[in-house]
Amino acid sequence: MALLNPRTSTSPSATRTVRTTNQSSVRRRNKLILHLLLIIGSVTMVIPFVWMLFTSVKSPAELAQFPPTFFPQEWHWSNYAEALDAAPFDKYFRNSLIIATGHTLITLVIGSMAGYALARIRFRGREIIFLSMVAMLMIPTYTKIVPQFLIVKFMPLFGGNDITGQGGSGWLDSWWALLIPGGLSAMSIFLFRQFYLTLPKELEEAARLDGLGEFRIFAQIYTPLMKPAVATVALLTFQESWNNFLWPLLVTTSDDLRVIQVGLAVFQQVEATAWQYLMAGTTLATVPMVLLFVMAQKYFIQGFTNSGIK
Amino acid sequence: MTSTETPAGAGLAARNPAPVRRHKYSRAERKLRRTGWLMITPALLHLALWTAIPVVATFALGFTNYNVFSPPQWVGLQNYVEIVQDPVFRKATWNTIVYTFWTVPVSMAIALVIAVALNQGLRFQKWYRTAFFLPQVTATVAIAMVWLWIFNPQQGLLNAFLGLFGIPGQAWLADPDWALWSVILVGAWQGIGIKMLIYIAALQNIDGSLYEAASVDGASTVRKFFAITVPMLKPATFFVLVISIINAFQVFDQIYVLTNGGPANATTMMTYEVYRSAFEEFRMGMASAQSVVLFIFLLFMTLVGRRATREDH
Incomplete structure (x- = not known):
């Protein structure tokens, strides 16, 4: 606001008025430049998505043209039905939806409890736990991925494994591997803790005086007060889970358990030239996130602003 | 790192220094601490299994030859x-x-x-x-x-x-x-x-x-x-x-x-x-x-x- 809005208080003196008019025309010009800049930028960001959508409805003949067309000459919406025949994108889509929802639920229940305890209950060892959680924030995926894979493979008593984890495939190629390891992250607990810290202490003191149990204070008093924060963590978790690629790629082999990102990558390797189908699948993989973001943008951004980035 | 909070109910204890009340308070606090641990335990178990152990294991495995099918061999650096x-x-x-x-x-x-x-x-x-x-x-x-x-x-x-x-x-x-x-x-x-x-x-x-x-x-x-x-x-x-x-x-x-x-x-x-x-x-x-x-x-x-x-x- 302030940056391009120099004080423009109306002034009785004629010279001041002239300067103000000058300034306002400068300001208009600056605004125009800004808009131009932002439009060019926005178009650069959005064009690939438009190109994806347009490609997904073009005919093979049109795709083979040189130079390529930008706007489709005819809109072949049937490409989508044909893409589903070429690869079960609907099944991939459903799998992704189940996993992202599962991860979000696990995070909301377990993560919020942990964040609440770290923020509002004093218990021995809390500082150590919090510090180690901050350390875990720093751990890159790739410094855990090999042992995570091995734990999944040697999970005792699952997938034909004996009690020592030998003999079978453990959780590999199962819903367990897709749902459990990615269900919770140190980041979500950290965010929850930051959110719970912002709420006033008086509430819990009053509630404790009234003899309310800690669980009810957590579930019925504090958590309802931070719906935007809960929405933010839920959204971030859902998005990350929906977009995750490496882990499902590593732990699943059967087509039935493929998530949409892995399904896309496999389809691309198998049918490298069917661009209209590939882009139809990509559109399916993209649309839920775009819709979710556009609808919940307020929570998303509000949450980011409140998450203690100061 | 964390905020400086007074123990829960400290105000209560200060206002009622009688021994009977204090006893009750400390039992309440014990319960509170237990609840704290209860609430964080699921998350701790998850992070221990899927983050802490894997990180340590990564450093250890780095000194071995391991192809999954036969046991790891120590090879130093x-x-x-x-x-x-x-x-x-x-x-x-x-x-x-x-x-x-x-x-x-x-x-x-x-x-x-x-x-x-x-x-x-x-x-x-x-x-x-x-x-x-x-x-x-x-x-x-x-x-x-x-x-x-x-x-x-x-x-x-x-x-x-x-x-x-x-x-x-x-x-x-x-x-x-x-x-x-x-x-x-x-x-x-x-x-x-x-x-x-x-x-x-x-x-x-x-x-x-x-x-x-x-x-x-x-x-x-x-x-x-x-x-x-x-x-x-x-x-x-x-x-x-x-x-x-x-x-x-x-x-x-x-x-x-x-x-x-x-x-x-x-x-x-x-x-x-x-x-x-x-x-x-x-x-x-x-x-x-x-x-x-x-x-x-x-x-x-x-x-x-x-x-x-x-x-x-």
């Missing part, structure tokens, strides 16, 4: 010696550094400019913000798939666009000279959104009266930007820098989709080598050692970043 001598991993390290060097500062600078522009109360700013953030919320694999098609030498959008200006097209991803730049372009393009959002949040926290005071003193817009905005954004810049470096060092999805590390290892990254060692060659020990090297790089970059942007106390 052999993996690390091989990493240092391996030209492919050296290439991967260099590529990762080049990728990070170009994607992080470039998209940070662009994100800052956009954030400042979007903080002026312009019309349509919500739409602009949505547009810039869109690539961030969509999956990297899906994004990369679209760019694979954009980079297509014959039917791709990029060469067609360049052709409008008479600029000859390239075989972007197949050309060793262009492949890494193409990957960098995608990374920078996708990374703008999150940085912009954090900058916008930080800008809204800057006290508007600072700008007013500067205006009274006759400071120009540019001067105000460098004298107020940039210094006030230092903590946000550190935050953005650290998470961007961490993310950039872990670039994988777009490499997998766009180039598979090729052509001739021109775009292979440290993460991609970890993946190759572990899941194509089944050398779990080697992959672990490589990921330890990646981790050390990240730690080093974070510390450098902290030093560079540390607030002067």
Whole structure:
């Protein structure tokens, strides 16, 4: 606001008025430049998505043209039905939806409890736990991925494994591997803790005086007060889970358990030239996130602003 | 690190120092502590199994030869010696550094400019913000798939666009000279959104009266930007820098989709080598050692970043 809005208080003196008019025309010009800049930028960001959508409805003949067309000459919406025949994108889509929802639920229940305890209950060892959680924030995926894979493979008593984890495939190629390891992250607990810290202490003191149990204070008093924060963590978790690629790629082999990102990558390797189908699948993989973001943008951004980035 | 809170119910105890009350209070506090542990235990178990143990195991496995099918063999530093001598991993390290060097500062600078522009109360700013953030919320694999098609030498959008200006097209991803730049372009393009959002949040926290005071003193817009905005954004810049470096060092999805590390290892990254060692060659020990090297790089970059942007106390 302030940056391009120099004080423009109306002034009785004629010279001041002239300067103000000058300034306002400068300001208009600056605004125009800004808009131009932002439009060019926005178009650069959005064009690939438009190109994806347009490609997904073009005919093979049109795709083979040189130079390529930008706007489709005819809109072949049937490409989508044909893409589903070429690869079960609907099944991939459903799998992704189940996993992202599962991860979000696990995070909301377990993560919020942990964040609440770290923020509002004093218990021995809390500082150590919090510090180690901050350390875990720093751990890159790739410094855990090999042992995570091995734990999944040697999970005792699952997938034909004996009690020592030998003999079978453990959780590999199962819903367990897709749902459990990615269900919770140190980041979500950290965010929850930051959110719970912002709420006033008086509430819990009053509630404790009234003899309310800690669980009810957590579930019925504090958590309802931070719906935007809960929405933010839920959204971030859902998005990350929906977009995750490496882990499902590593732990699943059967087509039935493929998530949409892995399904896309496999389809691309198998049918490298069917661009209209590939882009139809990509559109399916993209649309839920775009819709979710556009609808919940307020929570998303509000949450980011409140998450203690100061 | 954490806030300084008084023990729950301390006020109560202070007001009622009678022994009977105190006894009751301490029982309540014991119960509270138990609840605290109860609430955090599920999360702790999860993090222990899927983060803490794996990290320790990675460091341990780095000293072994392990192909999953037979028990691990202790080989000492052999993996690390091989990493240092391996030209492919050296290439991967260099590529990762080049990728990070170009994607992080470039998209940070662009994100800052956009954030400042979007903080002026312009019309349509919500739409602009949505547009810039869109690539961030969509999956990297899906994004990369679209760019694979954009980079297509014959039917791709990029060469067609360049052709409008008479600029000859390239075989972007197949050309060793262009492949890494193409990957960098995608990374920078996708990374703008999150940085912009954090900058916008930080800008809204800057006290508007600072700008007013500067205006009274006759400071120009540019001067105000460098004298107020940039210094006030230092903590946000550190935050953005650290998470961007961490993310950039872990670039994988777009490499997998766009180039598979090729052509001739021109775009292979440290993460991609970890993946190759572990899941194509089944050398779990080697992959672990490589990921330890990646981790050390990240730690080093974070510390450098902290030093560079540390607030002067």
